[in-house]
Amino acid sequence: MADEQxxxxxxxxxxxxxxxxxxxxxxxxxxxxxIARGKQAKSRQRMKRxxxxxxxxxxxxxxxxxxxxGLHFGNGIESASVHTAVNNQIPxxxxxxxxxxxxxxxxxxxxxxxxxxKSAAYDGYQxxxxxxxxxxxxxxxxxxxxxxxSGPIIPETxxxxxxxxxxxxxxxxxxxxxxxxxxxxxxxxxDMLVFDxxxxxxxxxxxxxxxxxxxxxxxxxxxxLEIKIPADTSKxxxxxxxxxxxxxxxxxxxxxxxxxxxxxxxxxxxxxxxDTANSKKIEQLLDWKLYTDSSxxxxxxxxxxxxxxxxxxxxxxxxVKGEKLGLRGSWIVTEYTGSKKLVINTKERKILxxxxxxxxxxxxxxxxxxxxxxxxxxxxxxQMSGFVKNDGLLVDGKGIKxxxxxxxxxxxxxxxxxxxxxxxxxxxxxSYPQPLTFxxxxxxxxxxxxxxxxxxx
Numbered sequence: 001m002a003d004e005q006x007x008x009x010x011x012x013x014x015x016x017x018x019x020x021x022x023x024x025x026x027x028x029x030x031x032x033x034x035i036a037r038g039k040q041a042k043s044r045q046r047m048k049r050x051x052x053x054x055x056x057x058x059x060x061x062x063x064x065x066x067x068x069x070g071l072h073f074g075n076g077i078e079s080a081s082v083h084t085a086v087n088n089q090i091p092x093x094x095x096x097x098x099x100x101x102x103x104x105x106x107x108x109x110x111x112x113x114x115x116x117x118k119s120a121a122y123d124g125y126q127x128x129x130x131x132x133x134x135x136x137x138x139x140x141x142x143x144x145x146x147x148x149x150s151g152p153i154i155p156e157t158x159x160x161x162x163x164x165x166x167x168x169x170x171x172x173x174x175x176x177x178x179x180x181x182x183x184x185x186x187x188x189x190x191d192m193l194v195f196d197x198x199x200x201x202x203x204x205x206x207x208x209x210x211x212x213x214x215x216x217x218x219x220x221x222x223x224x225l226e227i228k229i230p231a232d233t234s235k236x237x238x239x240x241x242x243x244x245x246x247x248x249x250x251x252x253x254x255x256x257x258x259x260x261x262x263x264x265x266x267x268x269x270x271x272x273x274x275d276t277a278n279s280k281k282i283e284q285l286l287d288w289k290l291y292t293d294s295s296x297x298x299x300x301x302x303x304x305x306x307x308x309x310x311x312x313x314x315x316x317x318x319x320v321k322g323e324k325l326g327l328r329g330s331w332i333v334t335e336y337t338g339s340k341k342l343v344i345n346t347k348e349r350k351i352l353x354x355x356x357x358x359x360x361x362x363x364x365x366x367x368x369x370x371x372x373x374x375x376x377x378x379x380x381x382x383q384m385s386g387f388v389k390n391d392g393l394l395v396d397g398k399g400i401k402x403x404x405x406x407x408x409x410x411x412x413x414x415x416x417x418x419x420x421x422x423x424x425x426x427x428x429x430x431s432y433p434q435p436l437t438f439x440x441x442x443x444x445x446x447x448x449x450x451x452x453x454x455x456x457x
Contacts, residue, residue, distance in 0.1 A: 090108060090113050090131065091130055091131070091142070091190070093142075093182070093183050093190040094108070094113070094130070094131065094142045094192075095108065096183065097142065097182065097183075097190075097191070097192050098317075099317050099318055100318070101318050101320055102266075102316075102317045102318045102319055102320060103239065103241075103263060103264075103265055103266075103317075103319070104133060104140060104265060104266070104317065106320075107133045107237040107238075107239070108133070110237070111235065112133055112235050112236070112237035113131050113132075113133055113235070114131055114132050114133070114134070114231065114232045114235050115130075115131050116129045116130060116131050116132055116229055116230075117129075117130060117131070118227050118228070118229060119227065120225040120226055120227045121225070122223055122224075122225060123223060124147065124148040124149070124150070125145075125146070125147055125148070125150070125153060125213055125223045125225060126145070126146045127143055127144070127145045127146075127153075127213060127225050127227065128143060128144045128145075129141055129142070129143050129209060129227050129229060130142050130143060130144055132229070133237050133239070133265075134203060134231060134236065134237065134239070135203075135236050135237055135238060135239045135240065136197075136202045136203050136236070137196065137197050137202070137203070137239070137240060138194070138195070138196050138197070138239040138240060138264055138265055139160070139170075139194070139195040139197075139203060140192055140193070140194050140195075140239075140265050141192060141193045141195075141209060142190075142191075142192045143190070143191060143192070143193065144188050144189065144190050145188070145189045145191075145213065146187060146188055146189070147189075147213075147215065150214075150215055150221060151184075151215060152184045152189035152215070153189065153213045153214055153215060153216075154189070154191070154213065154214070154215070154216050155193065155211050155212070155213055156211070156212050156213065156214050156216060156220065156222060157211045157212040157222075158172055158193055158195075158209070158210075158211040159209075159210050159211045160195060160203075160207055160208070160209060160210075161207060161208040161210060162204055162207055162208070163204070163206045163207065163208070163228070165208070168197065168201055168203070168204075168207065169197060169198045169199055169201040170195045170196060170197045170198060170201065171195070171196050171197075171198050172193065172194065172195050172196075173194040173195070173196060173265070173266065173267065173303075175266070175303075175315070194265050194266060196264060203231065204231070205230065205231050205233060206228065206229065206230045206231065207228075207229055207231075208226050208227070208228050208229070209226065209227050209229055210224070210225070210226035210227070211224070211225070211226075212224050213225055239264060239265055240262060240263070240264050241262070241263045241321055242260050242261075242262050242263075243260060243261045243262070243263070243321075243325075243456060243457050244259075244260050245258045245259060245260055245261060245454070245456055246258070246259060246260075247454055248275075249450065249452055249454075250450065251332050251448040251449075251450045252448050252450070253278070253279065254275075254278045254279070254280055254282060254332065254334070254448060255274075255275035255277075255278060256272055256273070256274055256275070256282065256332070257272065257273040257274075257275065258270070258271075258272060258327065258454060258456075259271045259272060259273050261290075261325060261456055261457075263316070263319060263321060266315060266316070266317045267303065267313050267314060267315060267316055268290060268300065268313075268314045268316040268319055268325070269311055269312070269313050269314075270288075270290060270311065270312040270313075270314065270327070271310070271311055272310040272311070272312070273310065274310055280334040280335065280445065280446065281334060281335040281445075282332050282333070282334055282335075283307070283333050283334060283335045283444070283445065284307075284332065284333040284444075285305070285312070285329065285331075285332055286329070286330070286331035286332065286333060286380075286384050286447075287329050287330055287331055287381075287384060288312065288327065288328070288329035289302070289327070289328055289329060290312075290314045290316075290325060290326070290327055291325065291326040291327075291328065292316065292318075292319055292323055292324070292325055292326075293323045293324050299328075300314035300315055300316050301314065301315040302314055302315075303315050322457065323457075324455060324456070324457055325455070325456035325457060326453060326454065326455055326456070327452075327453075327454040327456060328452065328453045328454075329451075329452060330449050330450065330451040330452070331380070331381075331384070331447060331448065331449050332447075332448050332450075333387070333444045333445060333446070333447055333448075334444075334445035334446045334448065335445050336355065336443045336444055336445040337445065338355055338356065339353075339355060340355050340439060340440040340441070340443045341353065341355070341437055341438065341439050341440070342354050342355065342359065342375070342437070342438040342439075342440065343435050343436070343437050343438075344361065344364075344373065344435060344436050344438070345434045345435045345436075346364055346371065346373070346432065346434065346435075346436055347434055348434075349361070349364050351375075352435050355440070355443050358377055358378055359375055359376075359377055359388070360375060360376045360377075360420075361373075361374075361375050362374040362375055362376045362420075362422060366429055369429060370405065370426040370427060370428065370429055371426070371427050371428070371429045371430075372424060372425075372426055373424070373425045373426075373427065374422055374423070374424055375422075375423055375425075376420040376421065376422050376423070377420065377421050377423060378419065378420060378421070379419050379420055379421050380447055385421050387442065387443070387444040388423055388440055388442065388443055388444075389440060389441055389442035389443075390404055390425060390438055390439070390440055390441070391438075391439045391440065391441045392404050393438075393439070394427060394436050394437065394438050395436070395437045395439075396432045396433045396434075396436055396437075397432070397433035397434045397435055397436070398433045400433075402427065402428065402430075402432075403428075404425055404426075404427055404438070405425075405426040405427065425438065
């Protein structure tokens with residue numbers, strides 16, 4: 001018995017925290033899902049008699065969903081948010097975040113906002129989920145957080161779980177990593193979180209919102225909070241709308257079909273399909289931009305490019321279905337299939353081997369305590385560069401590896417290099433056995449240009 005209690009104390013620093021922070025309901029759920037599958041007692045005395053192996057399995061199951069170091073579970077406080085009016089009115093900050101138009105504003109105007117007003121608090125941190133807009137695939141949570149002397153706190157590891165604590169498969173949409181994107185009044189911070197389920201996952205009628213909260217900066221003190229949220233199935237919104245395109249672009253025989261644009265909360269997702277009959281593998285879409293009527297000549301901000309799925313995501317919170325879209329661009333880049341090694345004799349100041357003839361040695365000099373190696377690559381367009389990236393190591397003539405500074409190949413703009421991009425690699429100023437070999441994890445194949453301007457819808 002003492003050993004079993006010691007295991008819990010080791011994980012939670014004291015028996016008091018263990019007893020207070022792991023509810024019987026959560027332990028029962030964990031046991032039902034992977035350990036006993038049989039009848040579980042509900043009393044605290046029965047829990048203390050769980051065998052060592054069973055207790056360890058429970059901790060491992062919970063730890064599989066959350067990192068155990070520094071976890072603090074919310075106490076399930078349920079209270080009306082101080083900034084929420086009576087009669088199920090929507091907080092003012094929700095309207096501010098949703099904007100004057102767009103998918104979220106339409107959902108609010110259609111009465112799809114669900115009041116939640118559930119809170120969790122621990123050791124000076126408090127989080128209240130004021131409300132949400134959701135369907136079965138997408139969830140937008142509106143929350144208020146308070147970090148006391150820590151200032152505004154944001155979720156650093158947000159997660160969604162079933163009522164039985166199985167992890168829901170989802171992809172959070174993060175506008176800007178570890179940045180304050182909502183409203184802070186000096187005491188309370190108001191913001192929203194967007195989750196998209198993945199695969200065949202579907203949001204259930206009841207789920208947990210849980211994760212670590214902190215300031216988001218270096219040395220942030222993280223505390224774990226969780227809130228159980230019931231869904232009102234009579235208020236499910238429509239948070240996904242598809243606009244078919246089905247237009248094919250031809251880049252010298254390399255074909256890409258623009259399949260559709262899908263509107264989801266805050267974004268427009270452009271779905272592409274690469275023709276399997278292409279003779280070359282397409283690796284990058286260089287300057288593809290999406291425009292709306294309201295954005296005019298200014299393109300929507302590109303939030304994400306997913307090459308494996310060939311999906312481009314654009315920030316478009318104000319987009320209203322029916323507005324015309326414009327997709328414009330010129331360039332694609334194909335995969336380079338040869339060796340990506342650059343071999344240089346720095347003493348003789350010459351290239352012995354390069355991926356191809358486009359890479360030229362421009363200069364080698366001693367500067368600021370480093371050996372500075374400059375090489376050039378043809379310029380495509382002024383706004384497009386950074387195609388050549390080193391893996392961070394060099395191998396000398398004896399096979400010894402050395403670290404490289406500016407390992408990505410820092411690009412510099414120089415007026416004397418009219419049609420060339422200059423890349424710089426700094427290495428320690430040593431007497432290296434020659435030659436030196438640099439391996440590049442990114443090196444472009446063919447640049448193929450085909451300007452296009454598609455009107456969508």
